[in-house]
Amino acid sequence: MHEMALCESLIAIIEEQAASGGFRQVHSISLEVGALAGVETEALLFGFRAISQGTIAQDAELKILAATAQAHCLLCGFEETVSRPVSLCPACGGGLHMTGDRALRIKEMEVE
Numbered sequence: 001m002h003e004m005a006l007c008e009s010l011i012a013i014i015e016e017q018a019a020s021g022g023f024r025q026v027h028s029i030s031l032e033v034g035a036l037a038g039v040e041t042e043a044l045l046f047g048f049r050a051i052s053q054g055t056i057a058q059d060a061e062l063k064i065l066a067a068t069a070q071a072h073c074l075l076c077g078f079e080e081t082v083s084r085p086v087s088l089c090p091a092c093g094g095g096l097h098m099t100g101d102r103a104l105r106i107k108e109m110e111v112e
């Protein structure tokens with residue numbers, strides 16, 4: 001599962017920051033997820049719970065902030081802001097061009 005790998009790298013980043021920042025506990029993490037990252041929020045939360053066990057982040061609350069993307073139809077000019085990938089234009093059925101982010105970014109972290 002894709003989300004498990006993402007959680008593993010998320011924990012690795014947190015532990016790295018803990019080592020350089022000298023904190024011992026993470027209370028909460030706000031994670032911005034790009035609309036085109038193809039990530040299921042539920043799966044991400046579940047994966048985080050499982051993988052954070054025994055790490056510095058095991059009691060941390062993971063807050064997911066969904067970033068939006070822009071969908072643009074090249075045929076009819078339809079435009080919409082979406083939070084997940086859409087492939088077909090709801091107006092004309094043409095292919096949509098998506099502009100957005102695939103990245104996961106830690107926006108905020110409450111630590112001790």
Ligand SMILES: [Zn+2]
Pocket residue numbers: 073074075076077078089090091092093094
């Ligand atoms: Zn269209």
